[in-house]
Amino acid sequence: MDREQGLAAAFAGLADTLVSDFDEKTYAEAMARRCIRVLDADAVALVLSGNADTPPILATAAESVRDLDSIRAVIDEGPSADCMSECRLIGSADLRSETRWPAFTLAALNAGFATAHALPLLLRAERIGTLTLFRRRAGALGDHNAAVATALAETATAALLSRRTIYAARTRAGQLQAALRTRTTIEQAKGYLAARRGDSVDAAFELIRSTARQHRRRLSDVARDVMDGSPVIAHLFVDHSADEANGAHQQAATSPRLPVVE
DSSP: OOHHHHHHHHHHHHHOOOOTTOOHHHHHHHHHHHHHHHSSOSEEEEEEOOOSSSOOEEEEEESSHHHHHHHHHHTTSTHHHHHHHHOSOEEESOGGGOOSOHHHHHHHHHTTOOEEEEEEEEETTEEEEEEEEEESSOSOOOHHHHHHHHHHHHHHHHHHHHHHHHHHHHHHHHHHHHHHHHHHHHHHHHHHHHHHHTOOHHHHHHHHHHHHHHTTOOHHHHHHHHHHTOGGGGGGGOOOHHHHHHHHHHHHHHSOOOOOOO
């Protein structure tokens, strides 16, 4: 496969995020391998930033296992960290004379790398990670290599953000649908219980709510029991209003009558 075919395959692969079993870690690893094939680099590290719910993702690709172990040890600092904060291409054409990142530079040189360049995974104001290229020979990244790497990074960023937007929309839609089903069940249970007891809808709802609190259950679960006629809440269907009225009537009948004062 020549360079042009490799580039075409790389861009096509990066755009394909709408598969049912999509996984960002797998996607990042595939992107790192594609970058090794089409860019002038001996090793590649791709970092996807995390959030409150997910940790950062690190994917690497290199020509040797030794290279992989080396870049995993140094990716937390150096040009990748600065690139993430400044959102621009940051690197060193010759690490032997580099003074900005002492610990990173020493580790990279010991691993046999002479250069390191990091590009942001950025789309407009949205940044989601970095792409770092390592090479064993000194020298600038070059305009062509930088342009291709930037295009790959932008394509991957757009694809990942689109995927995340679709996933968030689907998740939100599912949550709204579940909330609607829950609300519908509660409304049905209120009406059904009110009709069975000969009571008001408000009184029926208060009865359902007090039962849920008393037994530390969700309101929707109690409402579902009402609709299912569960024996657990059978006592809710008993209308005590008639008994109370009869009791009051009997008490009035047996009470001594006071003399009428004329």
